[in-house]
Each structure stands twice: as C-alpha cells, then as structure tokens.
Amino acid sequence: MTFDIESFHERAVTTPSHESVGEMRSLLVETLRDAGFEPTVDDAGNVLATRDGDGAGPHLVLNTHIDTVPPHVPHERDGEIVRGRGSCDAKGPLAALLSAFFAVEPERGAVTLAITPDEEVHSTGAAALRGRLDADGFIVGEPTGLDVCTAARGRFEGSITISGTSAHAAEPESGDNAIAAAAPILERLASYDESGGPGEHEQLGRPSLVPTLIEGGEAPNQIPAECRLTFDRRSVPPETAEGFRSGLSEWLRRRLPEGVDLSVALSDRETPFLEAFATDPDETLVETLAAESGGAVRPFGAATEASYFAEEAPTVVFGPGVLADETGAVAHSEREYVRLPEVHAAAEAVTGTLESMLC
Numbered sequence: 001m002t003f004d005i006e007s008f009h010e011r012a013v014t015t016p017s018h019e020s021v022g023e024m025r026s027l028l029v030e031t032l033r034d035a036g037f038e039p040t041v042d043d044a045g046n047v048l049a050t051r052d053g054d055g056a057g058p059h060l061v062l063n064t065h066i067d068t069v070p071p072h073v074p075h076e077r078d079g080e081i082v083r084g085r086g087s088c089d090a091k092g093p094l095a096a097l098l099s100a101f102f103a104v105e106p107e108r109g110a111v112t113l114a115i116t117p118d119e120e121v122h123s124t125g126a127a128a129l130r131g132r133l134d135a136d137g138f139i140v141g142e143p144t145g146l147d148v149c150t151a152a153r154g155r156f157e158g159s160i161t162i163s164g165t166s167a168h169a170a171e172p173e174s175g176d177n178a179i180a181a182a183a184p185i186l187e188r189l190a191s192y193d194e195s196g197g198p199g200e201h202e203q204l205g206r207p208s209l210v211p212t213l214i215e216g217g218e219a220p221n222q223i224p225a226e227c228r229l230t231f232d233r234r235s236v237p238p239e240t241a242e243g244f245r246s247g248l249s250e251w252l253r254r255r256l257p258e259g260v261d262l263s264v265a266l267s268d269r270e271t272p273f274l275e276a277f278a279t280d281p282d283e284t285l286v287e288t289l290a291a292e293s294g295g296a297v298r299p300f301g302a303a304t305e306a307s308y309f310a311e312e313a314p315t316v317v318f319g320p321g322v323l324a325d326e327t328g329a330v331a332h333s334e335r336e337y338v339r340l341p342e343v344h345a346a347a348e349a350v351t352g353t354l355e356s357m358l359c
Contacts, residue, residue, distance in 0.1 A: 003035070003102045005095050005347060006340060010075060012091040013084040018070040021045070021117045025066060028094075028115060035102055044128035045117035050110055051101070057109025058357055060285075061133055062097040062350065063126075063309065064090045064141030064319070065119035069332050080340045088321025088338040089331035090119070093141025096320060096346035103351045106358035109136075119305050126305035127271035130312070137285040137314045137357075139350060140306040143321030143331055143338070146345055148290045149300035150283075150316055151203040154235035154276035154307060156244060158266040159228050160185065160252065162216075164259060166225035175223035176259035179216045182227050185262065186211060188252050189231070195251075201236035203278050204299050208234045209248075234303075241266055241273040274303040277310035285314050288356050293318070293349035320346040 008031060017024035028047050032039040039049040047066075073085035082092075094115065101113045112133060116125030142149075162182060167175025192209055193199075200206050209231060216227030233244060249264040256262060266273070279286060281297050290297050300306075300317045301324075309315045320342035323331045330336055 003099050005099045005343060008098065009082065009091060009095040009340075009343060010077070012094060013082060013087050014075040016072040017066055018068045018072050018085065021067050025117065028066060031098070042128065044125045046125045046129060047115040048112065049101070050112040051104070051106055052110045053106030053108040053358055055108035057106070058136035059110045059112065059134060060354060060357060061112045061114050061135045061138045061309070062101055062141070063114045063116065063138055063305070064093045064097055065116045065125075065305065066091075066094065067118050067120050069120050073334060073336060081337050082340060083335070083337040085336055087336050088143040089336065090141055090143070090319065092143065092321045092338040092343050093319030093346065096343050097139070097141050097350060099347035100350035100354055103347075104354040104358065106354070109358045111354055111358060116305060122270045123274065123305050123308070124271055126308045130308045133312070135309070135313045138306065138309040138316070139285070139289065139353070140304060140309065140315060140317045141319040142300065142302075142304055142317045143323055144300060144318055145295070145322045146293045146318070146320065146342060146349065147295040148286055148293060148297050148316050148318050150281050150286055150297055151278035152276065152300040152302065152304055152306060152317065153204050153207065154239070154241070154274050155303035156233040156235060156241050156266055156273050157231070158233070158245065158264065159230045160189075161263050161265070162227040162229070163261045164223070164225050167223040169221045169223055172223055175225070177223050178227040178260060179224045181257045181260045182214065182216075182229060184255065184257055185252055186229070188255055189229075192248060192251050198236060198239040201278065204236045204276065207236045207239065235276045237276045237278050240275060272308075274305070274307040277307050277315065279310060279314045279316060283314040284357070285353070286316055289316060289318060289349060289353045292352035292356070293345070318346070318350070
C-alpha cells in the first residue's frame with residue numbers, strides 16, 4: 001500500500017488528544033483498516049495489530065503513544081517544519097512507526113504495532129501490556145533526534161514525613177520541632193548518593209535525588225508536630241522503587257534528631273513506577289537500528305514506558321524530533337515542532353531494521 005506519512009502526521013497533529021484520546025484512536029484504527037488490517041483495541045485502550053511471517057524468527061514490537069500533554073497547540077506548517085502539540089511527542093514517531101509497519105511484510109517472525117493511550121499520565125495501557133506480547137525486541141517511539149537510546153533513568157516520587165511534638169512557641173524546649181528537624185534531614189538527603197545509593201551507572205551516570213516541596217505547621221505561635229518533604233528521584237539500574245524507599249529510610253534514620261521520627265513513602269500510583277532500564281549496546285536490535293539511522297547510541301533524557309518493556313526483551317527508544325534544542329524546551333512546550341525529513345528518515349530506519357531482522 002501507499003501510505004502518505006505527511007498527510008497522516010498532519011491529521012494526527014490536528015486531532016486533539018490532551019483530554020481524551022478517543023478521536024485520535026479512531027483515526028489510527030481507521031488508518032489501519034483502510035490499509036487492510038483488523039486492529040484490536042483491548043480493555044486498557046491499546047491499539048494492536050500484527051503481521052506474521054511464514055517462518056520462525058524474532059517478534060519485534062513497535063510502540064508509542066497517542067496522548068499529549070495539555071493544552072492543545074494548533075497545527076502549523078512552515079515548509080519542512082511542522083509545529084503543534086504532539087508534532088514530535090509522539091505523533092511524529094507514530095507516523096514513522098506506522099509507515100514501517102505498513103512497508104514490511106515479514107518473511108519470518110512477526111512485527112506488532114502496539115500503541116498506548118496514556119503515557120503522559122498513568123501509563124495504564126503500557127502496564128496492561130507487560131509480559132503479554134512475548135516479544136524479542138521493542139522499538140519505542142519518542143523524540144530522540146534519530147539517535148538510538150538504549151537506557152533511561154527511572155522516576156520515583158514520594159515524601160518524607162517528619163513527626164515531632166507540638167508545643168507553645170514561647171516554650172520551644174517543651175516540644176520537638178518537626179520543621180527544625182528538616183534541616184539535618186535535608187543534609188542527610190543530599191548525601192544519600194554519595195554513600196547510600198546505587199552509585200554511578202556506566203550508561204546513565206549518577207542518579208539524582210531532589211527535594212521539591214516542603215510543608216508543615218498549623219499556627220505561627222505553635223511548635224510544629226509534623227513536616228513533610230516531597231522528593232523527585234531519577235534512578236539508575238539496578239535500583240528499584242521499593243529498594244530505593246527502604247534504602248533511603250534506613251539512611252535517614254541513622255542520624256535522626258532526638259525526639260522526632262520519620263517515614264518514607266512513595267506516592268500512590270495506579271500503575272508501577274517507571275523504573276530505570278538499560279539495554280546492552282551490543283544487542284542486534286541496537287546495532288541494526290543504529291546502522292540504519294546513522295544516529296548515535298546514547299541514553300534517553302526522560303522516563304518512558306520503555307521501562308515496562310525492557311523487563312521482557314532488548315528495548316530501544318528512537319524517533320524524529322527532540323526533547324529540547326539550543327533555544328530551550330521543544331516537547332511539552334508551546335513551540336513544539338518536528339522536521340518532516342526526520343519523520344521520513346525515522347520511517348526508513350525502522351523499515352530497514354525490520355527488513356534486516358525479519359526478511
């Protein structure tokens with residue numbers, strides 16, 4: 001079939017999907033049906049379609065998402081540059097993966113298109129696919145500037161609740177000030193990765209641990225009995241969410257100020273946290289895609305649903321567009337854009353990779 005990648009991309013970017021993905025999912029399903037496929041939409045809202053070869057071979061999965069962050073930014077084209085919400089994150093990668101899926105008829109193995117509905121929020125679609133696809137490799141579409149990204153840090157969010165004893169501010173020694181106790185605890189927090197964390201990762205470098213919010217106290221003339229610190233954790237392998245939580249709790253308790261207690265809790269989520277992942281750069285999928293794209297092999301700069309799939313098989317993140325350029329943020333910003341030649345180049349690189357591994 002002939003697939004007009006630029007026309008599809010324009011229709012996708014002009015279709016808002018920041019509040020509901022219903023219309024965008026219908027466009028994707030309609031496009032697949034027009035090409036002669038019968039996609040399925042599972043209970044989690046994932047769109048799935050598979051092409052099987054005649055012989056034994058690897059099963060490769062092409063994945064990206066159809067939701068965008070708000071607000072919707074209208075489509076605008078200036079020559080080879082397309083602006084608008086989703087133009088690079090991730091409707092540019094979607095157009096490229098869809099083009100490759102249509103272009104390659106496997107002789108062996110299989111290729112599955114698996115498009116998720118809510119990567120930007122809860123990742124319930126990707127979570128529902130964990131362990132279901134029986135894949136031998138995943139290409140996850142995100143804006144990487146045509147580089148092949150083999151690793152990404154995870155992201156955990158949580159809080160440290162410091163508990164003291166309230167008292168009248170005129171008699172501070174009669175209570176235990178939870179806010180005052182935050183100072184040594186913050187110092188201890190800052191030193192966690194020097195002595196208590198997982199250390200430096202060969203691809204991703206050091207993890208980060210940043211306090212982002214602090215709240216506490218009930219009245220200006222009362223010693224506060226509670227203080228809460230919110231943190232953002234960007235993890236590296238082999239650290240897990242629960243391993244981090246318990247490790248941080250133990251680290252902070254070693255020098256807990258007298259008279260106070262603390263607890264460390266991760267934020268409630270509908271789905272598991274996006275863990276850090278790393279794929280061996282020597283994997284065939286990495287080497288093949290890098291040779292086809294001509295891009296560098298490097299880590300990805302943001303947490304991604306690739307985390308869920310990397311538990312199962314070698315996983316790379318790849319696509320047209322960038323998260324940021326020399327001017328500033330691109331993805332998730334008012335100036336989001338993608339260059340159409342990059343969308344075409346991404347499609348050609350994935351097509352070449354599928355042909356090499358499945359034909």
